[in-house]
Amino acid sequence: MIQLIGTIGLVAAAVTSTTFCLLYHLSARWWRSEEGWHLMSFTAALAVVFDWVTVRSFLAGARPVSLGVEIARAVIYCTIAALLMWRCWLLYRRQIRPGLKRERGRQ
Numbered sequence: 001m002i003q004l005i006g007t008i009g010l011v012a013a014a015v016t017s018t019t020f021c022l023l024y025h026l027s028a029r030w031w032r033s034e035e036g037w038h039l040m041s042f043t044a045a046l047a048v049v050f051d052w053v054t055v056r057s058f059l060a061g062a063r064p065v066s067l068g069v070e071i072a073r074a075v076i077y078c079t080i081a082a083l084l085m086w087r088c089w090l091l092y093r094r095q096i097r098p099g100l101k102r103e104r105g106r107q
Helices: 004-025 033-059 069-104
Strands: none
Touching: 004 033, 033 069
């Protein structure tokens, strides 16, 4: 039963993240700002991961894992890591660094 609940959550995350990307693309000019690019690329990367894991969970045990599958896995996970690093940089540059400058100005 718990496995079914987890699978439902996984599929919901895959569908929701993919839907967000489609709706965001159609409703916003996300490509005009760095934050928009990040929001779209990070959510798209999450969608790829959730879609990937969903497909893999339904095909688990169906056949041995090929080199192509392992390469795709490495690319997907490294992309997520790079986007997380970008997110940290954006946080520092847009929120933390300006706050530090304000604090220095008060002293």
